[in-house]
Amino acid sequence: MKRYGTLTLAAVLAIALDTAVLSAHTLWGVRPWVLLAVALAASVAFNVQSGIVTALLGGLIIDAICNSYLGLTAACYLVSVSALYLFTKRNHPKALFLWALAAAAALLPAPIEWLYSYLRGAQYGGLKTLLTVVLPCAVATGLCVLPFRKLLDWSKKGHRDRI
């Protein structure tokens, strides 16, 4: 249970960071999507199901808290988690490679968010926004996956030791 406790704690912390801190305090609009990083780390460290559950529940909670369209964040995170699972299904990537893969996975929901922004009537900056905001955010998210993966690996190690 230790590993799922750690995952829950990390997810709660990530939701708090995403909604209370990083939603208002960014560096030129760039911020990591911490809950996505936790979900990606869970899918790599544990299994894809853990990542899916974290992405789904965490995404719904974030949508409810941030008054966003309910389900949009969850859907985006599910795409990223599934993509990373497909990228890493047959191998266990090293840190640098995982960073790149996670960043690429984090980029995938951009079209969905763009579509919703368009439907909502928001002016989306297109390529410029993609390069100056979304891409750096995805890279930062990929970077955040590494410590969370370490944390979850550590909790898993304790579990294995007990077995």
Add this chain to the structure above:
Amino acid sequence: MWYTVCGAVCQIAATHAKGRSAMRKLWKNRPMWIAAVLFALCILLAAATVGDRRISYTDGLFRSAALPVQEKLYAAQEAVRDFFVRVFHPSALEEENARLKEQLLEQAKQLAFYEDTARENARLTELLNFTDANPNLRFLTASVIGKSSNPYIDTLTLNVGTRHGVSEKMAVITGDGVIGRVSEIGPTWCRVRTLANDDMRISVTVQRTRDEGMYGGLTDLPDGSLGSKLYYLPEGADVRIGDVVVTSGLDEIFPKGLLIGKVVALDEGTGAYDAIVEWDADFSHLEEVLVLAPTGANP
């Protein structure tokens, strides 16, 4: 024929085996299918709220459940924002501080003005009540513009003088009673000798017994403060501590029945006075007074 049947059976078996293999593949990839189904559900849920932003049942349920968390997180967000503003933008904080101080000062000024107006209103109402209660008397309203520097305030300066019809020895009163009388006069000012002046003399009556006497001359009260003596009471007058002393009207300066003070001590056989009177007026907080024209005068 036999070969044909066998061939068909083998073909069906092969197809079935392929199907089973495909099913096995699908089963193996079940997390992806689950993710796809969940993704579709999430998209549908989000699409339901894109249109006219009507809150669906699920949406409402989630948001209601998240509301307490949302409140706490919003408070945390504000706290974090304040922290970062303090750390990284101290000038912004100083500006806000200066702006708030300015606002506070402005509001304090307004409050002082309103309080002042309210107090002035109360004082003037009191004076008005007195003038209404004495329709036969003629009054001139005056403001106190100076006070003597000693603690018991034996003289006052008013902003009215001969130009306003004030003359010497006119009585000065408030709604509470006697203040004093005009002793010196200029064109636009006059000086008033108050009840606390050693030279003040007024013909008075003890309200309860109707005994008449003379008020004047300072002396110490039992508690160490100053009071005035009461002389020339009739022999055997039943004056007691707490009796109210009012003007008798015999000196033709002060109208009859204006409050002077209360008896706080009686003669203890010294023969220097009959009683000691503590005046009722509070000279230190005077701001508006009435100057009273003697009967027959035309102020």
